[in-house]
Amino acid sequence: MRAHTLNLLQTATRCSRVRPQPNAHQLAKCASRWSSTSTSASTERKWSTPLAKTLAEAITTTGPISVAAYMRQCLTHPEGGYYTRQTSTGQDQFGTKGDFVTSPEISQVFGELVGIWLYAEWLAQGKKEKVQIIEVGPGRGTLMDDVLRTISSFKAFANSIEGIYLIEASPHLQKQQAKLLSGTEDLHTSEIGLTAPCKYIPGCKIEWCEDIRLLPKEETSTPFILAHEFFDALPIHIFQNIAQSSIPASSTIITPTGPIKPKHGVTTPKNTWHELVVSPTSPYASAGTTITTATGKADEKLDFEMTISKTPTPHSLYLPKMSSRYKKLENTPDAIIEISPESFAYVSDFAIRIGGSNSVPSSPQPASSPNAPTSNQASFPKPEPSGAALILDYGPLDTIPANTLRGIRSHRAVSPFDSPGKVDLSADVDFVALAESALGASPGVEVHGPVEQSFFLSTMGIKERAGRLLKGAKDEETRRRLEVGWRRLIDIGPDGMGKTYKAMAIVPYKKKGPVRRPIGFGGDIVG
Structure with missing residues (x-):
């Protein structure tokens, strides 16, 4: 039976550790340095939450961040994270008086x-x-x-x-x-x-x-592990398959072992996975399309937006290659996959x-x-x-999640970029990927x-x-x-x-x- 299961679920290929995203202390340090030296118009911008301001100032220094880094800060930042903060009214995030009911x-x-x-x-x-x-x-x-x-x-x-x-x-x-x-x-x-x-x-x-x-x-212990609505809150990386992607010869690709510059001119692979990254919206941009926010204002401009990275990121170089399930989409232009390492x-x-x-x-x-x-x-x-281990969560039975990043506040869906730190963020769980990882980690x-x-x-x-x-x-x-x-x-x-x-x-x-x-x-x- 196990052999049959392994045939159905190809064991995930393990890859080397990559350079971690900036943690909360690094972001705070960058924000402090940026705010003390910058005199641009963005310093006068009104942000929806203190955490939004901290993130925006840090991104201005470090460059766009992955969706995973954004989710991590919004949910667990020590001062303004959704789960680590205490609400001003003393109410928690759960239940009918909170944001969602489990x-x-x-x-x-x-x-x-x-x-x-x-x-x-x-x-x-x-x-x-x-x-x-x-x-x-x-x-x-x-x-x-x-x-x-x-x-x-x-x-x-x-x-x-x-x-x-x-x-x-x-x-x-x-x-x-x-x-x-x-x-x-x-x-x-x-x-x-x-x-x-x-x-x-x-x-x-x-x-x-x-x-x-x-x-x-402990070798002699018997662990019974429960994970209820846990994996949906873990950060995800999002990738889009871009047809005829171009990488200029002068581009520098940052890898876990250091920067690499292509030596043979412009490369044009048929399809390349590009990571979706998060950056502040332009202070001069119009409100744009109608959106749903935590305050209910349809014309409110969000603090952040997702854009497609023009060059490979460390995560785009290996995460989409971890499973044959992802590789099958390499020839599908504009395909989107979500991966949670x-x-x-x-x-x-x-x-x-x-x-x-x-x-x-x-x-x-x-x-x-x-x-x-x-x-x-x-x-x-x-x-x-x-x-x-018993895992209870939401997600598809056998497909790769795509376009599932969501925000929720007061029991209704809002943009994941609305009021960072005050909105719960989650994404569908890839159960097949979890099964691959479990079977690959232990023969028992x-x-x-x-x-x-x-x-x-x-x-x-x-x-x-x-x-x-x-x-x-x-x-x-x-x-x-x-x-x-x-x-x-x-x-x-x-x-x-x-x-x-x-x-x-x-x-x-x-x-x-x-x-x-x-x-x-x-x-x-x-x-």
């Missing part, structure tokens, strides 16, 4: 079924000891709260858990998670970050760390924790962020693969899915669980909320989440016997 916020049944999925995997793998529960990007902790409450009902499983780990970079969100999961905001320092007791499992601690690399891999790095880390890595990659995958794990690590031989795992969320939740028993809750509802308003919530999760219509959202699982590779499909992916509960 599945756990819609119905408690979602988190309960995820908890049951973990329990079923634990049973199927022989009731392992030394279990770790890990969640990346836990939001305000709603999903983990429902998961742990459910797990606490299965005493044997709960007793096998030696630690719960939340990978969260925002101090503000860490406090929200602690209040919900531990009943306190009083966190104590630990070896990897912060810690507090778990209110659901006596004697078990919850630990917070900013980076999954701070969480040591950080996503590849994270899912590779998941796979290695579950299945081990018996050899050091000769050509490690790059990570374009200092906060992303990489597969360039020492060999991690795991005697017996164990654990699982197999991948199931993606399947539509409607199929996953229905086979997990969402209708039956909702029915029990409806019978116990105390009033009509509670019954209405439960009914609307669970149906929305599996609705395959344009306003539902059942078809747009997908589920994918990474589980240990079974060398002998028939393939065991996990529950929710066509399998039954075993063990």
Whole structure:
């Protein structure tokens, strides 16, 4: 089965690390230097947010930046990032009063079924000891709260858990998670970050760390990893295939090993991938086409815009060559692809924790962020693969995402270049690319899915669980909320989440016997 899967999903080619994009401190330094020396008209320009001004001043010094660098600063800048800042009203970004609602916020049944999925995997793998529960990007902790409450009902499983780990970079969100999961905001320092007791499992601690690399891999541990609406927020690079692209002989191409100048005059390859980059809009440009902004003004000019890089960038030289899926589009003029190397790095880390890595990659995958794990690590031989990763997110089943970068604020779509730092940014997840990276990172795992969320939740028993809750509802308003919530999760219509959202699982590779499909992916509960 694994060989068949590998034939369907060509293992991604790993490439050398490239020079990272400027981080927040470098951008701030550039901005300070620019603002102290420039007297141009742009210093008088009114920017929509302080972060927009910081980014624009830095770009004026460093030149246009990748979409990935723009997304990273908008989402995680230490002073003005969407997830790292605290809103002026004290409200967080989640829920009906925030900018968007996630599945756990819609119905408690979602988190309960995820908890049951973990329990079923634990049973199927022989009731392992030394279990770790890990969640990346836990939001305000709603999903983990429902998961742990459910797990606490299965005493044997709960007793096998030696630690719960939340990978969260925002101090503000860490406090929200602690209040919900531990009943306190009083966190104590630990070896990897912060810690507090778990209110659901006596004697078990919850630990917070900013980076999954701070969480040591253990050969005898069984990690169960959750990633719900995590990968859609990871930065992407966008490339467009330009026909008859020309590179002047005098052009200098910046590569990871230094600048290179073409020696043989003008080159005119049939098609070349060019990266889409971000730069400030001209202060003299008109408002242009009608746009939707966070303030609702249709004629408002945005702070930034995307343009096509005229010459190759370090990322355009290797990222579109990483997979045969991208290569098939090399002869399609104007084709657009979105690639997230950080996503590849994270899912590779998941796979290695579950299945081990018996050899050091000769050509490690790059990570374009200092906060992303990489597969360039020492060999991690795991005697017996164990654990699982459950990924729940939105994106196509088998195609490469294109033109999916979006912004959202107050539950409506806005331009991703509107009010930087105050608008959530996301893009569709390339599930096939995640599967390629997981299979390529570890010989001890197999991948199931993606399947539509409607199929996953229905086979997990969402209708039956909702029915029990409806019978116990105390009033009509509670019954209405439960009914609307669970149906929305599996609705395959344009306003539902059942078809747009997908589920994918990474589980240990079974060398002998028939393939065991996990529950929710066509399998039954075993063990």
